[in-house]
Amino acid sequence: MTTVPVVFVKGQYNHLISRTLQDLGIESRLLPASTTTSELEKMGADGLVMGGGPQRVRNMTDLTGELSNAAQLISKLKIPLLCICVTHQLLASAYGGETATAKSPEFGPFEISVSDEDTILSGLKPSFTAWESHNDEIVKAPSGFRVLASSPSCAIQSMRHESKDVFGVQFHPEVSHTTKGVQVFRNFLGVVRK
Amino acid sequence: MVSAQVQGFHPASFFSTQTARLRDTVSGKKALAAISGGVDSTVATLVAKQALGENLVPVLIDTGLMRLDEPEKVKARLSASPIDLKVKLVRAGGRFLDATKGESEAEAKRKKFRETFYQILRETAQETGCEYLVQGTIAPDWIETQGGIKTQHNVLEQVGIDPQTTYGFRVLEPISELYKDQVRKLGTYLGLPNDMSGRQPFPGPGLLVRCIGQVTKTKVQLLKSATKIVEEKLAPYSYDQFFAAVIETRFDVSLPSKQLRETAASALGLPADEAQVAIFDQPVTGVKGDERCYGRLAGVKLSDESREAYGWLPEKLQQVQSSLVSKFPEITRVAVLVKEKRGGGPFSIIVRAVSTRDFMTAAASPVSWKVLKDIADAVLEIDGAGHVHYDITPKPPGTIEFE
Numbered sequence: 001m002t003t004v005p006v007v008f009v010k011g012q013y014n015h016l017i018s019r020t021l022q023d024l025g026i027e028s029r030l031l032p033a034s035t036t037t038s039e040l041e042k043m044g045a046d047g048l049v050m051g052g053g054p055q056r057v058r059n060m061t062d063l064t065g066e067l068s069n070a071a072q073l074i075s076k077l078k079i080p081l082l083c084i085c086v087t088h089q090l091l092a093s094a095y096g097g098e099t100a101t102a103k104s105p106e107f108g109p110f111e112i113s114v115s116d117e118d119t120i121l122s123g124l125k126p127s128f129t130a131w132e133s134h135n136d137e138i139v140k141a142p143s144g145f146r147v148l149a150s151s152p153s154c155a156i157q158s159m160r161h162e163s164k165d166v167f168g169v170q171f172h173p174e175v176s177h178t179t180k181g182v183q184v185f186r187n188f189l190g191v192v193r194k
Numbered sequence: 195m196v197s198a199q200v201q202g203f204h205p206a207s208f209f210s211t212q213t214a215r216l217r218d219t220v221s222g223k224k225a226l227a228a229i230s231g232g233v234d235s236t237v238a239t240l241v242a243k244q245a246l247g248e249n250l251v252p253v254l255i256d257t258g259l260m261r262l263d264e265p266e267k268v269k270a271r272l273s274a275s276p277i278d279l280k281v282k283l284v285r286a287g288g289r290f291l292d293a294t295k296g297e298s299e300a301e302a303k304r305k306k307f308r309e310t311f312y313q314i315l316r317e318t319a320q321e322t323g324c325e326y327l328v329q330g331t332i333a334p335d336w337i338e339t340q341g342g343i344k345t346q347h348n349v350l351e352q353v354g355i356d357p358q359t360t361y362g363f364r365v366l367e368p369i370s371e372l373y374k375d376q377v378r379k380l381g382t383y384l385g386l387p388n389d390m391s392g393r394q395p396f397p398g399p400g401l402l403v404r405c406i407g408q409v410t411k412t413k414v415q416l417l418k419s420a421t422k423i424v425e426e427k428l429a430p431y432s433y434d435q436f437f438a439a440v441i442e443t444r445f446d447v448s449l450p451s452k453q454l455r456e457t458a459a460s461a462l463g464l465p466a467d468e469a470q471v472a473i474f475d476q477p478v479t480g481v482k483g484d485e486r487c488y489g490r491l492a493g494v495k496l497s498d499e500s501r502e503a504y505g506w507l508p509e510k511l512q513q514v515q516s517s518l519v520s521k522f523p524e525i526t527r528v529a530v531l532v533k534e535k536r537g538g539g540p541f542s543i544i545v546r547a548v549s550t551r552d553f554m555t556a557a558a559s560p561v562s563w564k565v566l567k568d569i570a571d572a573v574l575e576i577d578g579a580g581h582v583h584y585d586i587t588p589k590p591p592g593t594i595e596f597e
Binding site: 010011012013014015016019052053054085086104105106107108109110131133134135136153172175176177 | 333337373481482483484485512515516519520521523550551552554555556557587588589590591
């Protein structure tokens with residue numbers, strides 16, 4: 001059975017990620033951010049998802065405990081990785097990008113325009129409605145990453161590493177109101193099972 | 195590929211695992227089950243009943259904050275076939291009003307409620323010789339409490355309160371990993387009639403969290419009458435949850451009224467003088483970016499002509515809501531004025547109707563303008579009601595309830 005654990009970083013919807021994956025027939029449960037890569041290997045993790053949380057990412061030296069642990073995982077992980085909301089921002093900062101307070105924070109439904117249907121957003125062109133809940137946003141994408149989607153008020157709704165199977169989304173594909181969100185997970189599982 | 199319906203949650207195996215676990219834990223002792231008639235506590239009690247039989251004592255606390263005649267109706271319904279639960283009804287209305295007297299802050303009210311609730315359960319457990327308490331905590335309850343969004347009345351251990359030393363019983367939560375839709379499936383599996391397994395949620399603290407700000411007898415009475423009207427008028431539609439809340443019609447004038455008005459009007463594509471925005475004085479609960487946000491409720495009033503012309507355009511109103519919340523960090527929720535009564539009472543009734551699968555996110559339902567006006571006409575007949583608003587805030591940034 002395919003195993004894709006979820007790193008719990010205190011977000012409201014972290015549980016829903018596990019639930020969505022379970023509904024797709026995947027073995028999935030929440031793990032603390034302090035889980036190490038060798039522990040992940042031992043449990044046979046084929047991919048990893050990191051959820052959202054209430055923390056703020058400003059620089060890599062001033063992170064909360066769980067984000068600092070999550071950053072460790074981001075730097076060491078060899079299996080496919082999907083980062084959602086605050087960990088999408090963390091992913092950017094970890095690779096040299098920048099996160100700051102959003103000019104227009106987004107809460108609730110927003111229209112996501114897909115510019116690049118690459119892997120994770122496959123089948124989602126030209127646009128879809130996704131639910132958001134963020135005060136901060138990525139203001140500078142890290143080099144080596146490609147931006148895949150945007151919304152009118154947020155330029156980097158999704159990005160991927162040019163060569164690694166590492167993806168980030170600002171919106172919440174795990175909530176039921178993002179009706180096409182399950183497609184994002186199916187796409188990610190396509191990479192995981194590759 | 196196997197369909198999502200087949201994967202995931204299986205009521206039968208969940209049920210047998212949980213009953214075995216309960217039997218093992220309680221092992222011949224007695225357990226109290228706190229039941230409100232809501233689907234969560236009813237399903238948790240039914241699971242425990244199957245596991246523990248006569249050693250389970252279901253108790254219903256009349257908090258004085260349930261709906262009109264609700265305690266009696268619930269007791270009668272639960273006692274009848276096919277549920278057949280012998281429910282002990284404990285009258286404690288006065289104690290909850292006393293405990294929350296003078297308190298207007300949402301979290302303080304919830305904590306006072308929780309303390310009173312468990313004190314009563316402690317007394318009942320002592321009287322009946324119970325060493326355990328079964329309760330219907332579900333996943334969103336403890337996720338929101340742990341995340342600091344709001345204090346749920348039934349979450350103790352997850353927030354570091356040891357019930358054994360504080361209240362003298364151990365807490366058992368057989369459905370704490372489930373979401374609402376899974377609880378409903380389990381209820382159906384256990385033979386709960388559809389109207390009960392599909393019943394819309396009613397929060398444990400009841401009308402306390404819909405009585406925004408201070409809880410007084412007057413406000414609770416007005417709210418009980420308004421609740422009856424809203425529930426009856428919206429019952430024919432398939433909204434997942436719908437109810438009324440009450441708030442003092444008192445406004446905070448410290449926010450820039452011109453900018454508020456311009457933001458609302460521009461989202462609607464109207465001249466600035468056709469929209470007015472008033473900010474209620476009493477804060478309400480919301481959630482922004484995974485953080486609890488005890489913020490402001492904005493009341494938007496459109497001119498009669500625009501309102502009639504627009505009728506009810508959910509997309510436009512959604513834009514008003516999202517522009518106001520995005521531009522003014524202190525605003526969490528937005529409601530549209532449906533009707534006001536000249537010389538009416540000092541309170542506003544806020545109508546809320548949402549669609550949601552698991553109560554983690556929710557969309558404001560597109561209730562028709564005609565239905566809203568019908569509701570407003572009836573509500574404004576009640577003593578004390580002066581204004582009727584409709585809440586157009588999704589979750590996030592709002593929550594489903596107001597406190």
